[in-house]
Amino acid sequence: MPRQLITLTVNGREREVAVEPHWTLLETVRDALQLTGPKEGCGTGDCGACTMVVDGRIVTSCLMLAPQANGRDVTTIEGLQSNGSLDPVQQAFIDAGGLQCGFCIPGMIVAARNLLNDNPSPTLDQIREGLAGNLCRCTGYTKIFEAVELAAERIRGSA
Amino acid sequence: MAQETKAREDTGTDGAGHTAVGRRVTRLEGAAKVTGKTVYADDMKLPGMLHAKALYAPHAHARIKSIDTAKARAAPGVYAVITADDLPDYKRNDSNRQGLIFPDKEVLFRGQPVAAVLSEDPHVAEQAVEMIEAEFEALPAVLDAVAAMEEDSPLVREPLHDVDRSEERGHVSVETEETEQEGEPSNIASSAPFARGDVEAGFAQADVVIDRTWRSAMVHQSYIEPHSTIADYDISGELRVWTSTQAPFYIRDELAQAFGLPESRIRITATEVGGGFGGKIYLTELMVAALAIAVQRPVKYIMSRKDDMLAGTPAPYAHIELKTGMKRDGTLTALQSRLIYDSGAFPGAPMLPGCMLIGGYYRCDNIDIKGYEVLTNKVSVGALRAPGAHNATFAIESQMDMMANELGLDPLEVRLKNAVGEGDPMPNGQAYPAIGLRECLEAIADSDVWRRRREVEATPNRGVGLAVGGWLGGLQPASAIVCLNADGTLNVTVGSADITGSNTSFQQIVAEVLKVPLDMVNVETGDTRTAPYAGMSAGSKTVYTVGRAVKEAAEDVRQQMFELAMKRLEVEPEDMEVADGQVQVKGAPDRAMTFQRFGKLSTNFGAPFPVIVGRGSITARKMAPGFSAQAADVEVDPETGQVTLHGYAIAQDAGFAINPLSVEGQMQGGASQGIGIALWEEMQYDQHGRLLNANLLDYRLPTARDLPPIETIIVEVPSEEGPYGARIVGEPSIVAGAAAIGNAIDNAVGTRVDEVPITPERLLRAMGKL
Numbered sequence: 001m002p003r004q005l006i007t008l009t010v011n012g013r014e015r016e017v018a019v020e021p022h023w024t025l026l027e028t029v030r031d032a033l034q035l036t037g038p039k040e041g042c043g044t045g046d047c048g049a050c051t052m053v054v055d056g057r058i059v060t061s062c063l064m065l066a067p068q069a070n071g072r073d074v075t076t077i078e079g080l081q082s083n084g085s086l087d088p089v090q091q092a093f094i095d096a097g098g099l100q101c102g103f104c105i106p107g108m109i110v111a112a113r114n115l116l117n118d119n120p121s122p123t124l125d126q127i128r129e130g131l132a133g134n135l136c137r138c139t140g141y142t143k144i145f146e147a148v149e150l151a152a153e154r155i156r157g158s159a
Numbered sequence: 160m161a162q163e164t165k166a167r168e169d170t171g172t173d174g175a176g177h178t179a180v181g182r183r184v185t186r187l188e189g190a191a192k193v194t195g196k197t198v199y200a201d202d203m204k205l206p207g208m209l210h211a212k213a214l215y216a217p218h219a220h221a222r223i224k225s226i227d228t229a230k231a232r233a234a235p236g237v238y239a240v241i242t243a244d245d246l247p248d249y250k251r252n253d254s255n256r257q258g259l260i261f262p263d264k265e266v267l268f269r270g271q272p273v274a275a276v277l278s279e280d281p282h283v284a285e286q287a288v289e290m291i292e293a294e295f296e297a298l299p300a301v302l303d304a305v306a307a308m309e310e311d312s313p314l315v316r317e318p319l320h321d322v323d324r325s326e327e328r329g330h331v332s333v334e335t336e337e338t339e340q341e342g343e344p345s346n347i348a349s350s351a352p353f354a355r356g357d358v359e360a361g362f363a364q365a366d367v368v369i370d371r372t373w374r375s376a377m378v379h380q381s382y383i384e385p386h387s388t389i390a391d392y393d394i395s396g397e398l399r400v401w402t403s404t405q406a407p408f409y410i411r412d413e414l415a416q417a418f419g420l421p422e423s424r425i426r427i428t429a430t431e432v433g434g435g436f437g438g439k440i441y442l443t444e445l446m447v448a449a450l451a452i453a454v455q456r457p458v459k460y461i462m463s464r465k466d467d468m469l470a471g472t473p474a475p476y477a478h479i480e481l482k483t484g485m486k487r488d489g490t491l492t493a494l495q496s497r498l499i500y501d502s503g504a505f506p507g508a509p510m511l512p513g514c515m516l517i518g519g520y521y522r523c524d525n526i527d528i529k530g531y532e533v534l535t536n537k538v539s540v541g542a543l544r545a546p547g548a549h550n551a552t553f554a555i556e557s558q559m560d561m562m563a564n565e566l567g568l569d570p571l572e573v574r575l576k577n578a579v580g581e582g583d584p585m586p587n588g589q590a591y592p593a594i595g596l597r598e599c600l601e602a603i604a605d606s607d608v609w610r611r612r613r614e615v616e617a618t619p620n621r622g623v624g625l626a627v628g629g630w631l632g633g634l635q636p637a638s639a640i641v642c643l644n645a646d647g648t649l650n651v652t653v654g655s656a657d658i659t660g661s662n663t664s665f666q667q668i669v670a671e672v673l674k675v676p677l678d679m680v681n682v683e684t685g686d687t688r689t690a691p692y693a694g695m696s697a698g699s700k701t702v703y704t705v706g707r708a709v710k711e712a713a714e715d716v717r718q719q720m721f722e723l724a725m726k727r728l729e730v731e732p733e734d735m736e737v738a739d740g741q742v743q744v745k746g747a748p749d750r751a752m753t754f755q756r757f758g759k760l761s762t763n764f765g766a767p768f769p770v771i772v773g774r775g776s777i778t779a780r781k782m783a784p785g786f787s788a789q790a791a792d793v794e795v796d797p798e799t800g801q802v803t804l805h806g807y808a809i810a811q812d813a814g815f816a817i818n819p820l821s822v823e824g825q826m827q828g829g830a831s832q833g834i835g836i837a838l839w840e841e842m843q844y845d846q847h848g849r850l851l852n853a854n855l856l857d858y859r860l861p862t863a864r865d866l867p868p869i870e871t872i873i874v875e876v877p878s879e880e881g882p883y884g885a886r887i888v889g890e891p892s893i894v895a896g897a898a899a900i901g902n903a904i905d906n907a908v909g910t911r912v913d914e915v916p917i918t919p920e921r922l923l924r925a926m927g928k929l
């Protein structure tokens with residue numbers, strides 16, 4: 001199948017990739033760009049493990065075709081840490097015990113970070129609603145809620 | 160990235176003098192997981208690697224007439240198509256799901272793999288699967304386990320022989336065995352009776368007798384990472400497998416037997432497990448290894464979500480008939496039950512633990528329990544966190560509430576009155592060791608959810624319910640190695656897959672024994688060639704057994720250092736102690752040798768000391784069952800039948816919580832799965848044995864929106880053998896949810912639903928509104 005050249009910005013770096021038109025953004029990022037943080041848990045947009053931010057909005061990247069990402073700005077879990085330190089959301093997930101097997105975590109943290117960007121002081125119900133598209137089978141979510149609350153508190157404290 | 164812990168900053172000791180165990184410690188591998196660096200099997204690529212996609216049987220039961228692979232083989236990019244005829248020699252056992260790669264005569268469930276296509280491009284492989292021309296002749300499919308027990312039922316399959324039950328024994332180790340199928344051909348794979356006393360006399364003494372049938376749906380473990388396996392085989396006879404498994408050594412042993420290879424030539428790496436819950440023991444590895452042997456190239460097989468739902472090993476449907484009698488004062492007088500577990504097309508249903516638990520929570524002089532493992536033409540089942548327990552517990556714990564209600568007794572008091580304790584017999588007659596069932600009940604009484612129940616009940620359609628649940632636990636030998644490095648830090652190597660934070664607990668144990676800060680200790684799960692043996696990470700036994708071995712290995716390091724220090728410190732080992740990263744003379748901390756000095760003296764050129772390597776090796780024979788009590792606060796919408804969960808609490812006996820942060824995580828995670836079983840999760844099959852909801856939209860898992868924060872109360876009744884008194888932790892938390900929520904719904908609207916999940920439709924039907 002003829003490949004198509006697309007250009008996208010991934011975690012702040014412009015990348016040019018030759019993709020087959022049926023490739024998803026997820027497989028393009030994982031296989032062609034070797035960023036294996038985002039995961040495929042279902043391939044049908046139901047679990048959220050592949051969550052990325054595209055032009056400021058959350059997407060399930062297993063449902064987005066690579067050509068649709070042409071010219072867009074993409075952030076994956078690999079783009080969150082900066083200057084050798086973790087994003088406060090990443091650190092809060094560790095500190096609150098908000099992770100177990102870790103498979104949902106790259107998508108969960110990207111979704112949580114985006115939630116806090118939009119709403120720096122979410123209520124518990126807003127956190128529950130905001131993360132409803134990201135399934136976690138290990139934690140029962142309690143410590144994830146605590147992690148997001150802790151992250152929000154720390155981000156507000158440092159602002 | 161340094162591990163951040165509260166314990167690190169605080170170097171003091173707790174009341175019992177502990178410096179590292181009993182503290183909330185964050186995960187050793189936390190930074191790798193939050194940055195996406197952790198490598199799961201699907202993140203790996205090997206040079207020359209092929210992708211495998213399988214053709215899954217389209218019938219629940221059919222004779223294979225022909226499989227024509229010519230078109231698929233000819234498709235551009237296809238490297239090979241492998242059917243039963245193309246497989247390398249292996250020791251086939253048609254009686255076990257894991258003993259049969261591809262069938263050649265008959266398919267037994269819809270979704271059974273029958274062939275595989277290999278290609279460098281997974282999309283090519285997937286498309287070529289569609290080009291395989293397979294012809295089947297449909298046979299009668301048996302789908303209902305209860306009907307399958309009838310003498311005139313069609314047979315699910317050829318008779319069983321030499322059934323291998325080693326995997327089941329890894330989850331629960333009890334002194335009893337099932338009777339395997341014998342005599343006339345039948346769909347009953349095995350059965351087991353348990354009896355004591357005289358149930359008829361017991362029912363005659365009762366003031367209330369309840370006789371009901373309880374059903375619980377087939378559910379899927381639904382780990383977010385589907386089954387993922389890579390295998391590679393080279394011409395020298397070396398087999399390597401990287402796989403998402405809880406049981407690397409078990410797989411090694413099974414593959415060695417299957418291919419006649421020495422265990423020393425097989426190397427299994429348990430890659431980071433993206434959720435297992437009992438479902439990732441041994442399933443795809445034989446097929447992928449056989450494919451790699453067939454083509455002599457690395458082969459990767461990643462199940463899609465649909466594949467995993469069709470052809471994983473979910474948890475069984477169960478039909479449980481239960482008759483119980485109670486006296487006016489709350490004494491349980493008799494318990495009679497027939498438990499039928501739907502095993503699917505191969506044996507392996509957890510019927511025994513169901514029998515043990517249904518008669519195992521409460522003292523009762525008269526019991527008569529019969530368990531049946533029944534075959535049907537559905538996917539065969541496996542373990543899900545305390546396999547078989549929730550099904551049985553839903554029955555007994557619902558009925559305890561019903562009897563209490565009839566007699567006007569408090570549900571908590573009735574349970575406390577009858578709860579088993581140390582010395583009481585299980586259904587098989589074995590006596591319980593020290594357990595914390597009562598203590599959990601006392602603790603749940605103090606939970607916010609239970610304390611607020613009167614206030615909550617005052618709100619229409621709102622109610623609070625309670626149930627207990629437990630698990631007996633598995634037992635297996637274990638070993639560990641602790642090495643002192645040149646700089647005085649310590650490396651720990653174990654063979655157990657870390658699925659629950661167990662390596663972090665091992666780090667704490669070594670830091671505790673040697674009185675060093677946590678960051679001086681690192682822990683690695685080795686592969687089956689580099690690590691000392693450990694049993695499967697199943698049956699909640701990893702910290703309980705491997706933790707003991709780790710403790711022993713750290714003590715060995717300490718003893719070796721004491722003996723080596725004798726000349727220099729001029730005292731006997733019994734007059735030495737470890738503190739602050741050094742070996743010192745008791746009462747004279749200035750007469751000391753630092754760990755770093757030991758490191759140098761045991762590793763440098765011309766060093767005087769031998770290398771310091773501690774060894775721990777244990778056998779585990781004593782059970783340390785774990786119990787929990789759980790309370791749910793629900794609201795029912797009487798028009799739609801929707802149930803909203805407002806609060807949930809769990810009290811669980813951990814023996815001793817080595818890491819309360821991870822123990823709470825296990826309690827909350829298991830509780831959430833129990834809630835899923837109670838309200839949403841169900842694999843739905845049609846009359847042809849087709850799974851109707853093989854995706855995560857229609858198979859409904861609990862979401863963040865559904866679950867309130869779960870309140871946790873850790874109870875600590877020490878076990879006899881576990882490290883620092885720790886007992887099994889991982890599994891008991893899933894067990895009580897179905898009954899706790901059923902009881903809460905009954906408390907809210909006065910309606911008892913006898914089948915989980917309690918969907919709006921089932922609830923409205925039970926309320927007489929449909």
